[in-house]
Amino acid sequence: MTSSCYHCGLPVPAGSNHSVVIEGAPRSMCCPGCEAVASAIVSGGLDGFYRFREKQSDRPEQNQPQERWKAYDLPEVQQQFVHDWDDGRQMAALLIGGITCAACVWLIEKHLGQLAGIEKVSVNASTQRAQIVFNPDQIQPSALFEALERIGYRPAPATAANRESVIQSEHRAALRRLGVAGLGTMQVMMFAIALYFGAGSGDVGEFERYFRWVSLLVATPVVFYAARPFFSAALRSLRARHLSMDVPVSLAIGLAYGASFYATVFGTGEVYFESISMFTFFLLLGRTVEMRARHRAGLASGGLAQLLPMTAARYDGNELVHVPVAALAAGDRILLRPGDTIPADGEVLEGESGVDESLLSGESALQQKTLGSQVYAGSVNGDSSLTVRVTAAGKSTRLSAIERLVERAQLDKPAQVALADRVAGIFVGVVLIAAVSAFAVWWQLDPSRAFWVALSVLVVTCPCALSLATPAALASATLRLQELGLLVAGGSLLETLPRISRVVFDKTGTLTRGEPRILRIESLRDGWSEQRVKDVAAALESQTHHPLARAFRAWRGNLSASQLKVHTGRGLEGQVEGNGYRLGRADFANTQFVEAPQGEGQWLLLADDRGAIAWIALGDKLRDSAEEAVGQLGRMGLSVELLSGDQSAEVKRLAAQAGIDRFQAGASPEDKLSHMKQLQEAGEKVLMVGDGLNDVPVLSGADASVAMMSAADLAQSRADAILLNGDLRVLAQSVALARKCRRVVRQNLAWALGYNVIALPLAVCGLVPPWAAAIGMSLSSLVVVINALRLSRAKPAGVVSEREMAQQPGLAH
Amino acid sequence: MESLYFLIPIAVVFVALAIKVFFWAVNNGQYDDLETEGRRILFEDDLQESSSENGEKER
Numbered sequence: 001m002t003s004s005c006y007h008c009g010l011p012v013p014a015g016s017n018h019s020v021v022i023e024g025a026p027r028s029m030c031c032p033g034c035e036a037v038a039s040a041i042v043s044g045g046l047d048g049f050y051r052f053r054e055k056q057s058d059r060p061e062q063n064q065p066q067e068r069w070k071a072y073d074l075p076e077v078q079q080q081f082v083h084d085w086d087d088g089r090q091m092a093a094l095l096i097g098g099i100t101c102a103a104c105v106w107l108i109e110k111h112l113g114q115l116a117g118i119e120k121v122s123v124n125a126s127t128q129r130a131q132i133v134f135n136p137d138q139i140q141p142s143a144l145f146e147a148l149e150r151i152g153y154r155p156a157p158a159t160a161a162n163r164e165s166v167i168q169s170e171h172r173a174a175l176r177r178l179g180v181a182g183l184g185t186m187q188v189m190m191f192a193i194a195l196y197f198g199a200g201s202g203d204v205g206e207f208e209r210y211f212r213w214v215s216l217l218v219a220t221p222v223v224f225y226a227a228r229p230f231f232s233a234a235l236r237s238l239r240a241r242h243l244s245m246d247v248p249v250s251l252a253i254g255l256a257y258g259a260s261f262y263a264t265v266f267g268t269g270e271v272y273f274e275s276i277s278m279f280t281f282f283l284l285l286g287r288t289v290e291m292r293a294r295h296r297a298g299l300a301s302g303g304l305a306q307l308l309p310m311t312a313a314r315y316d317g318n319e320l321v322h323v324p325v326a327a328l329a330a331g332d333r334i335l336l337r338p339g340d341t342i343p344a345d346g347e348v349l350e351g352e353s354g355v356d357e358s359l360l361s362g363e364s365a366l367q368q369k370t371l372g373s374q375v376y377a378g379s380v381n382g383d384s385s386l387t388v389r390v391t392a393a394g395k396s397t398r399l400s401a402i403e404r405l406v407e408r409a410q411l412d413k414p415a416q417v418a419l420a421d422r423v424a425g426i427f428v429g430v431v432l433i434a435a436v437s438a439f440a441v442w443w444q445l446d447p448s449r450a451f452w453v454a455l456s457v458l459v460v461t462c463p464c465a466l467s468l469a470t471p472a473a474l475a476s477a478t479l480r481l482q483e484l485g486l487l488v489a490g491g492s493l494l495e496t497l498p499r500i501s502r503v504v505f506d507k508t509g510t511l512t513r514g515e516p517r518i519l520r521i522e523s524l525r526d527g528w529s530e531q532r533v534k535d536v537a538a539a540l541e542s543q544t545h546h547p548l549a550r551a552f553r554a555w556r557g558n559l560s561a562s563q564l565k566v567h568t569g570r571g572l573e574g575q576v577e578g579n580g581y582r583l584g585r586a587d588f589a590n591t592q593f594v595e596a597p598q599g600e601g602q603w604l605l606l607a608d609d610r611g612a613i614a615w616i617a618l619g620d621k622l623r624d625s626a627e628e629a630v631g632q633l634g635r636m637g638l639s640v641e642l643l644s645g646d647q648s649a650e651v652k653r654l655a656a657q658a659g660i661d662r663f664q665a666g667a668s669p670e671d672k673l674s675h676m677k678q679l680q681e682a683g684e685k686v687l688m689v690g691d692g693l694n695d696v697p698v699l700s701g702a703d704a705s706v707a708m709m710s711a712a713d714l715a716q717s718r719a720d721a722i723l724l725n726g727d728l729r730v731l732a733q734s735v736a737l738a739r740k741c742r743r744v745v746r747q748n749l750a751w752a753l754g755y756n757v758i759a760l761p762l763a764v765c766g767l768v769p770p771w772a773a774a775i776g777m778s779l780s781s782l783v784v785v786i787n788a789l790r791l792s793r794a795k796p797a798g799v800v801s802e803r804e805m806a807q808q809p810g811l812a813h
Numbered sequence: 814m815e816s817l818y819f820l821i822p823i824a825v826v827f828v829a830l831a832i833k834v835f836f837w838a839v840n841n842g843q844y845d846d847l848e849t850e851g852r853r854i855l856f857e858d859d860l861q862e863s864s865s866e867n868g869e870k871e872r
Contacts (some may be wrong), residue, residue, distance in 0.1 A: 052852075102849040102851075102852040102853075103852075124845060124849070125846055125849045126845070127845070133855070169843065172839050172844075172845075176835070176836055176845055177837070179832060179835040183829075183835070187824070187828050191821075214822075214825065218825060218828070372836050415822075
């Protein structure tokens with residue numbers, strides 16, 4: 001029977017016997033990592049966490065060397081994220097990965113609060129930031145990192161604090177504007193109802209005059225404070241010689257306010273303060289929703305700097321010193337321990353090790369590095385120590401070259417001009433011409449009415465509905481997509497998705513889970529059950545940092561091994577229960593030749609001195625949702641393609657399994673980008689789905705791009721959207737929703753234009769009284785907003801209901 | 814009707830006060846995290862019964 005892990009919710013593999021007693025009952029865990037985290041939580045008396053939480057926690061990454069946090073105690077490194085508080089206390093700003101709900105905040109605050117020397121902890125669940133005030137005499141920053149890791153979170157120093165504060169102040173400014181516009185609108189509306197009763201009577205009575213002055217007083221901050229972003233955006237677009245939607249919006253607000261001001265002061269004509277305020281409020285509301293979604297998506301990422309370690313171990317003479325990475329220069333000798341992220345490009349002087357370059361090249365197998373090999377910044381040292389002479393650091397590394405490629409790709413990215421903006425250009429022109437000609441004609445007929453007719457033309461055709469048409473639909477669809485599991489970061493995504501003709505997937509971590517798993521075990525000797533093979537193999541793999549070792553995580557701890565030795569690129573040997581075993585390539589594990597069984601995956605042989613014991617096949621598994629997602633996209637008329645940096649035959653196998661006909665293996669970041677360019681030149685609109693650093697240029701260059709939740713930070717920050725739950729079927733649903741969104745936008749634009757086409761001639765003829773203008777304007781806006789709201793309840797074809805998702809473990813998180 | 818001359822300025826003053834309070838709340842970060850704070854009261858409850866020691870340390 002398989003059950004799911006009480007901590008992370010992933011299935012517990014058969015034969016794994018990890019469990020923790022939580023709230024009086026033993027709960028099964030899938031791996032030693034979850035077990036360690038759960039025990040740390042329970043032993044701290046914090047098991048209430050499991051009662052409060054709303055979502056399963058992330059699976060913790062074990063296998064990390066403990067001493068790596070020590071680097072954060074260096075003063076030069078601390079400078080970047082620790083600030084002096086008062087009385088000699090200090091405050092550390094940390095970015096914490098793995099926060100899923102409010103219960104995590106409680107857990108972190110309580111767990112850290114128990115440590116001596118910590119004064120105050122405040123965690124923000126929306127931004128995933130923590131501010132920790134501590135006494136540096138009692139506790140060091142490295143202890144904070146360690147404590148957070150013990151309860152299953154991934155701490156990192158929040159070095160991008162500047163950007164964070166920009167986002168915070170932008171968010172607060174938007175809220176203040178919204179507050180002013182909202183409260184002002186409520187108040188002005190109240191006065192306006194009183195004014196409506198006196199409207200049309202012709203003469204301006206004493207009370208009416210009084211109400212007008214009060215309305216002016218309340219509407220003024222709404223126009224000059226809350227609506228200011230529209231004015232500055234309009235000015236910017238005019239300077240760029242381009243008519244955006246902000247231009248008619250600003251014109252409408254500015255002219256209506258100016259005319260109402262004039263009417264108030266001289267006691268003639270009509271006032272429109274309530275319309276101005278309400279319009280400003282609705283528009284600000286739409287923009288704030290959009291901004292929040294954008295910020296949320298951007299917050300988790302910190303760019304390149306976050307990928308590199310903060311310190312490096314450099315040899316000064318024969319002495320090893322820890323220095324900040326920024327201090328490295330070509331010619332330095334540095335030591336790389338297993339598990340270290342390589343801080344600079346270099347050449348191996350000493351040692352032999354496998355290096356994981358998957359983030360840079362997409363190649364999933366470890367690259368063998370021996371004397372004289374090149375290593376690249378950003379890749380991860382695998383199994384043993386290396387001494388490296390730095391050849392390039394900082395800006396001249398290959399990692400920076402990729403970043404430059406990204407910048408170029410972004411410049412070349414096909415520019416998206418929003419439909420509403422294209423319409424707006426024409427619309428503004430027409431309205432301005434109509435208003436000016438109405439003024440000119442009426443000046444001939446009746447000069448006293450000329451100004452008011454021209455103004456009513458502007459007000460009645462106020463682009464409310466037109467400018468709300470798109471943002472309202474986009475905001476509503478964006479929220480709906482977030483519910484489905486796609487976090488939209490780029491505003492243009494919803495406009496591009498419906499036009500997509502081709503979907504390109506990356507392999508590792510996108511179409512596959514990005515985690516090696518045991519596919520099959522073939523026992524060659526009697527008396528060896530699968531279970532025993534797994535236990536012995538897991539014991540042997542327990543000390544290595546090889547990515548493949550992760551496949552055995554669940555069985556670790558059932559048996560223990562000693563005298564472990566790593567033979568780079570070949571395998572491992574060690575003692576388990578007094579017997580010597582070898583695990584790895586067939587020619588290494590066993591001297592006699594044994595033929596590997598046919599079948600998919602990478603075959604490892606387990607052997608002892610008496611000969612071969614068992615074959616173990618390891619491989620990455622396709623995501624559960626991949627096959628169905630590919631089918632759905634195909635039925636929607638999109639062609640699907642697999643573009644992988646991986647060289648292995650796995651690419652072909654997985655493509656076939658997922659039902660993808662076109663695939664390309666061994667593509668470098670440059671290859672991927674040029675392939676994308678070719679497709680685009682052939683007139684295709686491409687949606688790229690990827691997760692590695694090697695995908696970043698192509699993600700930036702694609703018409704639309706989606707990064708996985710597990711993706712490299714940089715990949716996330718350059719993608720238009722992030723797939724939160726790893727369920728690829730959401731892609732097809734998103735395309736369907738985007739198509740529906742496009743229909744709604746068009747309906748809205750048609751309605752808004754239709755309304756204006758009818759209202760404009762009436763206004764030009766001077767037939768529209770102000771109360772009718774106000775009602776018409778409000779109604780047309782209301783229709784547009786209600787139409788857009790339909791999207792938030794939309795259930796695109798093929799959508800799996802939440803209940804069905806919950807019944808399939810592994811899909812729902 | 815004359816009372817309106819006094820009542821409406823009072824209403825406007827109230828709105829101005831409301832905006833001032835709202836600004837104060839926003840600038841103090843009251844709206845920065847809309848997810849956690851609403852649930853915090855549930856956590857504190859549990860704290861009292863299970864481990865009051867932590868609660869004191871908090872102060």
